[in-house]
Amino acid sequence: MRIMSGLLPSREHPGKSLYALLGGVIVAVVVAVLGVHAAYAYLSQRQQIIEEMKQNSALSLVTLQKNIIPLIEAYAINEYDKLLATEIELRQHFALIVTDLNMGKIRAEDAYISGKIRDAAGGIIDFNPHDPAHRQWLDGSFHSDTIPLVAPSGARLGSLSVYNTDGKVKQALNRILIENLVNTVFIALLLIVSLVFAIHRFLVRPLSQLAAVIGQTDRDGIPVSPIPSLAYREIAILTDTMNTMIQVISRSRDLLQKGHLRLQNILVGTNIGTWEWNVQTGETVFNERWAEMIGYTLAELQPVSIDTWLRFAHPDDLKASGERLEAHFSGQVGYYECEARMRHKEGHWVWVLDRGRVSTWTAEGKPLWMAGTHWDITERKQAEQTLKESESRQRAIIQNEPECIKIVDAQGRLTLMNPAGLAMIEADSLEHVAGRPVIGLIAPEYREAFVEMSKRVLCGESAQMEFEIIGLKGGRHWMETHAVPIQENGQRVQLAVTRDITERKQAEHVLQQQTDALARSNAELEQFAYAVSHDLRQPLRMVNSYIQLIELALADTLNDDTRRMMHFAVDGAKRMDQMLVSLLEYSRVGRKGEPFAPLSSRNGVDEALRFLAPVIREANATVRVSGDWPEVVASRDEFTRLWQNLIGNAVKYRVPDRAPEIDITVTPDADGWRFCVADNGIGIAPAQFDRLFKVFQRLVTREQYEGTGVGLAVAHKIVERHGGRIWVESSGAGLGCRFCFNWPRALTTAKDVSGSTGCACLNVT
Amino acid sequence: MKTLKTLAMIGLLLVASLMSAGIAQSAEQQFAYLVSDLRIPFWDIMKRGIGSRAEALGYTVVFYSAENNAKRELELTARAIREKVDGIILSPTNSSAAVTILKLAKAAGIPVVIADIGADSGDYVSYIASDNREGSYQIGKVLAKALQARQWEKGSVGIITIPQKRINGQARTAGFMQAMDEAGIKGAGLRQQVDFSYQETYDFAKELIAANPDLRALWLQGSDRYQGALDAIAAAGKSDQILLICFDAEPEFLQLIPKGVLVGAAMQQPFLMGEEAVNTMDAHLKGQPVKLQQQLPILPISTENIAEMLPIIRRNVLGMNGK
Structure with missing residues (x-):
C-alpha cells in the first residue's frame, strides 16, 4: 500500500532568481559587448573617416585634375573656380586651391593662385592668397594634399591642393559618437528586451512552469504531478527526463515504502521484537515490541545493553543460548536460534524464539554487529503443552474406545488401530497388521464398494458404509464404518471409526x-x-x-x-353397497391412480370446486381461495380427490342454518407447502382426532350426516402416499375445524410410479 | 505702332541728353572696351556706339577684341589692368569668363560696366542688356498676327534657339512662348544652336519641318544664319507654307522684311547700348548713382512697321549714322 502523505505547499526558495540573474547577465553582456563594439566602431570609424577624407581628397584631386587641366589650358578661370566650389561643397573640403601657371604668365607673376576656402562660419568664399587670414587657415588645416597639374603635352600647368580641417572629422565623429551611442542604447535596449523576453518566454517561463509543477510535492518531496511536456525540444528532453526520474523515484519510493510497510506489517503482524547487538561493545538496540513482550516499554528499560537481555533471560536458558551463539560465531551454523524464557514484568515467564545472524564482522573475523528477532512463542509453547496433554488424553481414549478406530493411508494401508479394532479383526497386536492393506480384511463382495468409498474419502468426502470383514482368524463380522479425511504428515489419510454391527445386522x-x-x-x-x-x-x-x-x-x-x-x-344392502364402494375407493388409492407428475396445485383445487359446485350452491357456501399456489408433483386424480373430500367435508358438516364459509389456503413450510381447508362447521372435539382418519370411523350419526366414514381415510391415504402428513385442528364442537396437510416440495419415485404396484419410495430432496 | 514710336523717342532723347552731358567731361580719362570679337557686326556696331559716345564725352577708349579667345581675353584684361585704365566696358566672350575679368578688375580697383553679355557672378558697376523677354514677346505677337492673317494659327511653330543656359536665351524663349500661348499657337519643339553654323541651322530647320507636318513658322533666335533656315524651308518645298522670323538684324533684313521673305525681326540696338555703357561709366566715374541693371528696348520690326522705323534701325541697330 502506497502511503501518500498528501500535497505539500510550494516551498519558498531563498536562492537567487534565475530570471533576475539571466537578466543581469544579459544586461551586463549586452552593455559590455555593445560598449566595446561602440568604442571599436568609434575608433574604426574615426580611422575610416580619416581614410575616407584622404581618399575623398585624393579623389577630388584626381577628378579635378582631369577637369581643371583643360580649363587651365582654356583659361577658363571661372569654370574651374566653379568646379572647385562644387567640389568643396560636394566633398566637404576645407579648401581647394589651384596654382595656375598659365594665368600667372598672363599676369606676369609666378602663378595665379585661386580657389575656394571656408570661412569661420563654414561658408565657401573665394581664396585670396594675399589675405593672411586665409593663409593662416590653410596652415591650421588637419590634412592637405597637392597634385600637380600637367598638360597632356607635358607642360606644367600648376598644381591643385586640397585642405581639410579636423573640424569635419570631429563633427563627423561627434555625429558617429552620438549615432553609435543612440544605436548602442537602442540595440542594447532591443537586445535586452528581446533576450529577456525570449529567456522569459522560452526558458524561464517553461522552467517556472516546470518548477511550479515539481514544486508541488508530497511529504517526501517528490512531485505529485508529471511535468507537462513543453513545446521546446531541449526543455521537453529535460521534462521527459525529469518525468522519468520522478517516475523512477516514485516507483522506488513506493517500492521502498511497500518494502518498509511490508516489513512493518510483518513485524506487526508477526508481533516480532527486534534486536541489534554489537558483540564487541555490548551495545544493543531493541524495538518497542522487544520490551513489550516482557511487559515493559522500551523507555522503562533504558539504558539498554546486552546486560538487559541477560537480566531478563531465564538463567537455565542462558547456557544453551551461549552455546548456540558460539556455534554461530564459529561458523558451525548459519543462524543463531534459541528458545528461551524471559521474565515478564508481572513475574511470569515468557517464551521467546530468539533468532539472529551476524551482519558485520571485524577485520579480525570477529562478530561485530548481530541482528535478530524475538518471537513470543509462549502461546505456542502452551499449545504444545496442551497438545501433548490432549494427545495423551486422545491416546487414552482411543486405546480404551470399544469401537475400532483406525487410520488408513492413501495407499489403503493400515497405520493405526486401537485395541478394540485389533480385536475386531482378530489381530493380536498393531505390529501384526500395521502397514498391511485393509482391503484384505474386507469380504470379497464388499471390496469394490469399499475401494470406492475409500476414494471418495481421500477426495475429501465423509463416507459411511456397512460391510462384512473376514477376521484374521476367519471370523466373519458385520461392520459399520464412518470414515473422514484427515491430514497426516502432509498427506490425506482416512480416519475411520468402525463398530461391529453383527448383532444389529442379525436383528x-x-x-x-x-x-x-x-x-x-x-x-x-x-x-x-x-x-x-x-x-x-x-x-x-x-x-x-x-x-x-x-x-x-x-x-x-x-x-x-x-x-x-x-x-x-x-337399506342394509344399500348401505353395505355404499360401504363396499367406499372400501373399493379406499383400496384403489395407489392402485388405480394416475402416475405422479408435476401439476398446478391450484388446478387441483379448481377442479374439485367444479365437481362440488352444485353442493356448494345448494349449501349457499362461501369458498375463498388464497395464497401463492405452487406446482406440485402428484397423481392428478388423487390430488383432486383429496381436495374433493376435504372441501366436501367442510360443506357437508356445516351447522344448520349457518351458511358455510370455507377458506382454502396454501403457505410454504419447511419442507414444502401447507395446504389447509378451514370451515365454520360443526367442529371436532380434540379427543376424537385420532379416530378421524380411520376407515369407517364416523363421529356423527348417519341420521345427522350421510356418509360411510371413508372420505378422510382416503384423504389420509392419498397424503401419506405422496409423502405428506395430514392433520386436523379444531377448538371443539361447533367451532369449526381446519384440515391441513403438508406436501413435499418435490417427489421422486424410487420405483415405478405407474401405480401398478402401489408402492412408492418417497425422498425429500 | 504707337509703342514703337515711343520707344524710339525715348532712345533719341536718351542719346541727346547723354551727348549734351558728355560735352563737359574731361578727356584725360581712359576706358578699355573688352569685347569678345569685333569681327561680329553686333559688337562692332556697339564699339562704334561706345567710341562715338566716349569721344563726345572726352574719354579715350582702347578697344580690345579677344577674337573669341579666352586666353587673349585674359591677356587683354591683364594688359588693360597693367595700363591702369579708369574703367572697363566689358562684352565678354561668355558670362563665365566675365567672372574672372570682374575678379581681376576688382583686385585692380577698376570699375566695370558690362554690356549685353552678363557675368555669372562678380562685382560690376552696371549691367546693360537688351530686354530680351519683352522683345521676344513682341516679335512673337508679330508672328502670331501674321499666322492669324493667313489663318495658320492651327499650325505649329518651331524654334531654333541660342543656348538655353544663357540667360538671354531663356528670356527670348519665354517671351516668345508667352505670345504663342496667348495666341493659342502650339509649339513644335526647339533645337539649341551650338556652333551657330549655317549647316547647323539648316539641319535643325529641316528636322523641325520633317517632324512637324503642320509646321507653319520657324523662329530663329539669331540673325546671321537666317539663310540656313530659308534654304531648309525652300528645300522642303514649303517656302509659301512656312514663315521665318528672326532675332537681331542683318543689313539685308531691310530688304528681306519688306519683301516678306522674313515676317519680321526683333532688333537689338547695339549702337545705343554702346552709348549707354559709356554714359553709365561716365556717371559712375563722376560719382553719380547708376542702376545696377539696365535694359534697353528691342525693336519688333515687321513688314508693316519697317518703313516707319527705318531711321532708328539704321542708327541704333545698324550703327549707320554713328562713327
Whole structure:
C-alpha cells in the first residue's frame, strides 16, 4: 500500500532568481559587448573617416585634375573656380586651391593662385592668397594634399591642393559618437528586451512552469504531478527526463515504502521484537515490541545493553543460548536460534524464539554487529503443552474406545488401530497388521464398494458404509464404518471409526423378514379388500334386487312389520353397497391412480370446486381461495380427490342454518407447502382426532350426516402416499375445524410410479 | 505702332541728353572696351556706339577684341589692368569668363560696366542688356498676327534657339512662348544652336519641318544664319507654307522684311547700348548713382512697321549714322 502523505505547499526558495540573474547577465553582456563594439566602431570609424577624407581628397584631386587641366589650358578661370566650389561643397573640403601657371604668365607673376576656402562660419568664399587670414587657415588645416597639374603635352600647368580641417572629422565623429551611442542604447535596449523576453518566454517561463509543477510535492518531496511536456525540444528532453526520474523515484519510493510497510506489517503482524547487538561493545538496540513482550516499554528499560537481555533471560536458558551463539560465531551454523524464557514484568515467564545472524564482522573475523528477532512463542509453547496433554488424553481414549478406530493411508494401508479394532479383526497386536492393506480384511463382495468409498474419502468426502470383514482368524463380522479425511504428515489419510454391527445386522435381518411378511400380508389384504369390495357388490346387488322384487311380489301380503323388515334389509344392502364402494375407493388409492407428475396445485383445487359446485350452491357456501399456489408433483386424480373430500367435508358438516364459509389456503413450510381447508362447521372435539382418519370411523350419526366414514381415510391415504402428513385442528364442537396437510416440495419415485404396484419410495430432496 | 514710336523717342532723347552731358567731361580719362570679337557686326556696331559716345564725352577708349579667345581675353584684361585704365566696358566672350575679368578688375580697383553679355557672378558697376523677354514677346505677337492673317494659327511653330543656359536665351524663349500661348499657337519643339553654323541651322530647320507636318513658322533666335533656315524651308518645298522670323538684324533684313521673305525681326540696338555703357561709366566715374541693371528696348520690326522705323534701325541697330 502506497502511503501518500498528501500535497505539500510550494516551498519558498531563498536562492537567487534565475530570471533576475539571466537578466543581469544579459544586461551586463549586452552593455559590455555593445560598449566595446561602440568604442571599436568609434575608433574604426574615426580611422575610416580619416581614410575616407584622404581618399575623398585624393579623389577630388584626381577628378579635378582631369577637369581643371583643360580649363587651365582654356583659361577658363571661372569654370574651374566653379568646379572647385562644387567640389568643396560636394566633398566637404576645407579648401581647394589651384596654382595656375598659365594665368600667372598672363599676369606676369609666378602663378595665379585661386580657389575656394571656408570661412569661420563654414561658408565657401573665394581664396585670396594675399589675405593672411586665409593663409593662416590653410596652415591650421588637419590634412592637405597637392597634385600637380600637367598638360597632356607635358607642360606644367600648376598644381591643385586640397585642405581639410579636423573640424569635419570631429563633427563627423561627434555625429558617429552620438549615432553609435543612440544605436548602442537602442540595440542594447532591443537586445535586452528581446533576450529577456525570449529567456522569459522560452526558458524561464517553461522552467517556472516546470518548477511550479515539481514544486508541488508530497511529504517526501517528490512531485505529485508529471511535468507537462513543453513545446521546446531541449526543455521537453529535460521534462521527459525529469518525468522519468520522478517516475523512477516514485516507483522506488513506493517500492521502498511497500518494502518498509511490508516489513512493518510483518513485524506487526508477526508481533516480532527486534534486536541489534554489537558483540564487541555490548551495545544493543531493541524495538518497542522487544520490551513489550516482557511487559515493559522500551523507555522503562533504558539504558539498554546486552546486560538487559541477560537480566531478563531465564538463567537455565542462558547456557544453551551461549552455546548456540558460539556455534554461530564459529561458523558451525548459519543462524543463531534459541528458545528461551524471559521474565515478564508481572513475574511470569515468557517464551521467546530468539533468532539472529551476524551482519558485520571485524577485520579480525570477529562478530561485530548481530541482528535478530524475538518471537513470543509462549502461546505456542502452551499449545504444545496442551497438545501433548490432549494427545495423551486422545491416546487414552482411543486405546480404551470399544469401537475400532483406525487410520488408513492413501495407499489403503493400515497405520493405526486401537485395541478394540485389533480385536475386531482378530489381530493380536498393531505390529501384526500395521502397514498391511485393509482391503484384505474386507469380504470379497464388499471390496469394490469399499475401494470406492475409500476414494471418495481421500477426495475429501465423509463416507459411511456397512460391510462384512473376514477376521484374521476367519471370523466373519458385520461392520459399520464412518470414515473422514484427515491430514497426516502432509498427506490425506482416512480416519475411520468402525463398530461391529453383527448383532444389529442379525436383528435387522429378522426384522426385515418380518416386514417382508407384513408387506406381503398387507398386499394380500389390500388385494383381498379390493376383491371383497369389488366382488361382493354383485351378489349384494342380487340380494338387494331380489329383496325388492320379493317386496313387490309380496306387497299385498306384507304387513307393516314385515314391510319395515324388508325395508331394513334393502337399506342394509344399500348401505353395505355404499360401504363396499367406499372400501373399493379406499383400496384403489395407489392402485388405480394416475402416475405422479408435476401439476398446478391450484388446478387441483379448481377442479374439485367444479365437481362440488352444485353442493356448494345448494349449501349457499362461501369458498375463498388464497395464497401463492405452487406446482406440485402428484397423481392428478388423487390430488383432486383429496381436495374433493376435504372441501366436501367442510360443506357437508356445516351447522344448520349457518351458511358455510370455507377458506382454502396454501403457505410454504419447511419442507414444502401447507395446504389447509378451514370451515365454520360443526367442529371436532380434540379427543376424537385420532379416530378421524380411520376407515369407517364416523363421529356423527348417519341420521345427522350421510356418509360411510371413508372420505378422510382416503384423504389420509392419498397424503401419506405422496409423502405428506395430514392433520386436523379444531377448538371443539361447533367451532369449526381446519384440515391441513403438508406436501413435499418435490417427489421422486424410487420405483415405478405407474401405480401398478402401489408402492412408492418417497425422498425429500 | 504707337509703342514703337515711343520707344524710339525715348532712345533719341536718351542719346541727346547723354551727348549734351558728355560735352563737359574731361578727356584725360581712359576706358578699355573688352569685347569678345569685333569681327561680329553686333559688337562692332556697339564699339562704334561706345567710341562715338566716349569721344563726345572726352574719354579715350582702347578697344580690345579677344577674337573669341579666352586666353587673349585674359591677356587683354591683364594688359588693360597693367595700363591702369579708369574703367572697363566689358562684352565678354561668355558670362563665365566675365567672372574672372570682374575678379581681376576688382583686385585692380577698376570699375566695370558690362554690356549685353552678363557675368555669372562678380562685382560690376552696371549691367546693360537688351530686354530680351519683352522683345521676344513682341516679335512673337508679330508672328502670331501674321499666322492669324493667313489663318495658320492651327499650325505649329518651331524654334531654333541660342543656348538655353544663357540667360538671354531663356528670356527670348519665354517671351516668345508667352505670345504663342496667348495666341493659342502650339509649339513644335526647339533645337539649341551650338556652333551657330549655317549647316547647323539648316539641319535643325529641316528636322523641325520633317517632324512637324503642320509646321507653319520657324523662329530663329539669331540673325546671321537666317539663310540656313530659308534654304531648309525652300528645300522642303514649303517656302509659301512656312514663315521665318528672326532675332537681331542683318543689313539685308531691310530688304528681306519688306519683301516678306522674313515676317519680321526683333532688333537689338547695339549702337545705343554702346552709348549707354559709356554714359553709365561716365556717371559712375563722376560719382553719380547708376542702376545696377539696365535694359534697353528691342525693336519688333515687321513688314508693316519697317518703313516707319527705318531711321532708328539704321542708327541704333545698324550703327549707320554713328562713327
